[in-house]
Amino acid sequence: MDSLSHLTPSELYRLAGYSSKSRIGSSNASQRNNISENIVQDIGSAYCSIFNWATMQYTFISDSVKNVLGYNIDAFFERGLNFTFSIIHSIDMRKLREVHLAIFSYYYKTAPTQRSRLRFSYNLRIKTASNDYIQILRQSTFIDFTDDGKPTMEYIYNTNITGFKFNNYINLTIHQLSESGVYVLCHEQEFSDSYPKLSERERQVVELVRKGLLTKEIADQLNLSIETVKSHRKHIIAKTGACNMTAAINMIRN
Template sequence: MTSFHSELYRLAGYSKKTNPEILLSAERMPICELAAPETNTGYSCIFNWASMRYSFISDSVKSILGYDKSKFFEKGLDFSLSIIHQADLQKLRELHLAIFNYYYNTPSGQRSKLRFSYNLRIITANNSIIHILRQSTFSGFTSDGKPILEYINSTDITSFGYHSMVLTVHRLSATGIYVKCYERKFGETELLLSERERQVLELARQGLTTKQIAQQLYLSVETVKSHRKHIIAKAGGGNITTAINRLIGKSAL
């Protein structure tokens, strides 16, 4: 399991010591297959976070990416990560940190109503680069609220061009309409920071205190304080709020 693979597993709330009963239960969950897009511009899949395996992939993935779906079943998430454009791969780390921070800061009863959307570039089998929009929802949860199944629809939006990676979160309202409640742009300026500094910056943006950040990242308070100082210095601001605004920008919560 690659380091990024392991990191995503941890962000989703799981660990190497995950109860075997949870894994067995996840494997037995009934799968409602998604209807493959008829326009040949997209594909769909279901990813099981408990087992870190794909449960379903539509046949149309080959017409979009050029890879047979058997590769995704055989090689799993590591293969999916290997075909992401290198410039977007690091941003994807911070994007998933933002996704799961938002997920776990949402009451457990509301998590199934969230829809996460983001764009990224993928390298196809013939070595061309296409721009994909992914939209996903979670379904099936452990007793303590961890996500099990993620239903994902991916659409080829190459014709729209590529500017930057953007994450949006919508929540299903009582009237049955998805309402945007969060947006964040992942720009090149964030790459000035180290991986750990970006994690500290995102958690500070979420409103966590230095002590809370230390607990979540398994760091000492002094180490987090040091990271905050480096972030502020790189942003050229006088405090962490200024650094957030300059490096991330204001996001709607």
């Protein structure tokens, strides 16, 4: 598979072990009230969700998602995974197939009786409602299964860890709960960045923007037209997957 092509809900469904004949449907809003808020503890920097792999729909999302990402829960219920995928950083989206291949490879190598003891954790960048990217640590366990061992319900705890320093890699860790009640690390894997390289001219534009020069001033200094500089700026934003030039410069510097 091409690791640079984005993961789709249908392919994710197949990676989880389900038939290629997808059962993915629209979300049923009545499911939202079937799970009590008492099963989660919401804090300002985290939110919880429960995902049904058999239907590829969210069953529950805590209201604190609004505090962390700025979106109402309706966006996730009404648009499902398509909305979730749309707010994940484009470069991280390129890696998600490899991440889930590693997750389900380990999952199906584990004895069915032990699969509920696995905890999967990885970081990724998500765009908030204010168009800023934050780092989220996603930790999950499967809490319900089909008779033949496929995952059905997944409990997910998402924490804003933007305050920590990252190299913009996705780091996957898999822990297994021991008989003594301690999670033991059993797999670790790093998925490196795949930033497209900037051209020499684009690097010059980045440096001048970083110094505070405006588009016209950059054009004068590099002997370019204003439209050419604007074009370079657009290419830089597109290559980094950032939402604006400031975000692109921050990502390049990191």
